[in-house]
Amino acid sequence: VYVRKDMRGKELQKIFPALGTINTITLYESFAPEIAEQVKKRVLDLHRRFSLFEQGSDIFRINEQAGIITVPVHPDTFFVLSHALDYGWETQGAFDITSGAASRLWRDAIRSAQIPSESDIAGCRSLSGLTDLILDKADGTAFLRRNGQQIDLGGIAKGYAADEAVRILKKYKVHNALINFGGTVIAIGREQKMGIQNPFQKNGESMADVMVKNKAVVTSGSYERGFFFEGIRYHHIIDPRTGRPADSELLSVTLIGDSAMELDALATGICVLGEEKGLPLLEKRGIEAVFISNDGEVRITRGLQRDFF
Ligand code: AMP
Numbered sequence: 001v002y003v004r005k006d007m008r009g010k011e012l013q014k015i016f017p018a019l020g021t022i023n024t025i026t027l028y029e030s031f032a033p034e035i036a037e038q039v040k041k042r043v044l045d046l047h048r049r050f051s052l053f054e055q056g057s058d059i060f061r062i063n064e065q066a067g068i069i070t071v072p073v074h075p076d077t078f079f080v081l082s083h084a085l086d087y088g089w090e091t092q093g094a095f096d097i098t099s100g101a102a103s104r105l106w107r108d109a110i111r112s113a114q115i116p117s118e119s120d121i122a123g124c125r126s127l128s129g130l131t132d133l134i135l136d137k138a139d140g141t142a143f144l145r146r147n148g149q150q151i152d153l154g155g156i157a158k159g160y161a162a163d164e165a166v167r168i169l170k171k172y173k174v175h176n177a178l179i180n181f182g183g184t185v186i187a188i189g190r191e192q193k194m195g196i197q198n199p200f201q202k203n204g205e206s207m208a209d210v211m212v213k214n215k216a217v218v219t220s221g222s223y224e225r226g227f228f229f230e231g232i233r234y235h236h237i238i239d240p241r242t243g244r245p246a247d248s249e250l251l252s253v254t255l256i257g258d259s260a261m262e263l264d265a266l267a268t269g270i271c272v273l274g275e276e277k278g279l280p281l282l283e284k285r286g287i288e289a290v291f292i293s294n295d296g297e298v299r300i301t302r303g304l305q306r307d308f309f
C-alpha cells in the first residue's frame with residue numbers, strides 16, 4: 001500500500017533507506033526532530049541485525065554457521081525468529097523464513113531474468129524446513145541444522161520495525177504520525193487514506209482505497225518484483241513446498257490489523273497459501289483483508305465494507 005497525499009497541517013518528515021527499502025517517518029503537529037531521529041536509529045539498528053548481506057549481522061552469522069555451530073543473537077533477532085516460526089506453523093509452512101536459499105536463487109533469477117535449473121530449484125527446496133531452525137531461549141542462540149540452509153527475514157522484518165517505531169512514538173507521546181516502511185504502513189492518530197496498488201499499473205496507481213486510523217496496513221504482492229518468460233510470470237514470493245514462485249491465484253494481499261509484524265508475515269504467507277486457506281487465519285485474529293486475484297478481481301472481508309471504496 002501507499003499513502004494518498006495528506007495535505008492537512010504541517011509536518012516533519014524523515015526519509016531513509018534500510019531493510020532493503022525506503023522508509024518514511026512523518027510527524028504531524030509535534031515538531032520534534034530528535035524523536036524522528038530516535039526512530040530512525042532504532043530501524044538502522046534492526047537493519048544491522050537482520051540484514052542478509054551485512055557481514056556480522058545476526059542473520060548473516062546464522063547462515064554462515066549453518067550446520068556448524070550455534071550463534072548468539074540479539075534479543076530483537078531472537079524475538080522475530082521465534083515469532084516467524086510460529087507464523088510458519090500457523091500457515092502450514094507457507095510462511096517459511098528457512099526458505100532463504102530458494103529466495104536467494106529466485107532473487108538472482110529475477111535480477112538476470114533467467115530461470116534457474118531444475119536441479120538448483122530442487123536443491124534449494126530441500127534446504128527449507130521449519131524444524132531445522134533451533135532456537136534456545138535460555139542461551140539466546142539460533143542454529144540452522146544443515147549446511148547451506150539460509151534464514152531470510154525479508155517477509156517479516158519491516159513489520160517488526162514498524163511496530164517498534166510506533167512503540168517509540170507512543171513513549172514520547174506523539175499522537176499524530178505515519179510510519180511507512182516500504183509499503184508497511186501504520187497510521188497513528190488521524191485517519192489516513194491508503195491506496196492499494198493496482199498490480200497492472202505503474203507505482204502510485206491505486207485499485208482501491210481504504211481509510212485507516214490507529215491500524216497497520218501491509219501489502220504483499222507477487223507483482224512487486226519479477227519477470228516474464230514465455231508468458232509465465234516469475235516473482236519473489238516463494239512457495240517453500242515447490243521451491244518456485246507461489247501460484248495461489250493472488251496478485252496481492254493487503255491486511256489491516258494491529259501488529260504490523262503479524263500482518264507482514266501473514267500477508268506473505270497468504271500470497272502462498274491462497275485466499276481460501278488464509279481466511280480462517282485472519283478471522284481468528286480479527287484481521288481485515290483485501291485480495292486482488294490474477295484476473296484483477298478485488299475481494300474484501302466483511303469488516304472492511306464501511307472503510308473501503
Ligand atoms: P513481503 O514483501 O513481506 O511479502 O516479503 C517478500 C520477501 O520475503 C521476499 O523477497 C523474500 O525475501 C521473503 N520470502 C519469499 N517467500 C517467502 C516465504 N514463503 N516465506 C517467508 N519469506 C519469504
Ligand code: MG
Nearest residue numbers: 155264265268
Ligand atoms: Mg511480508
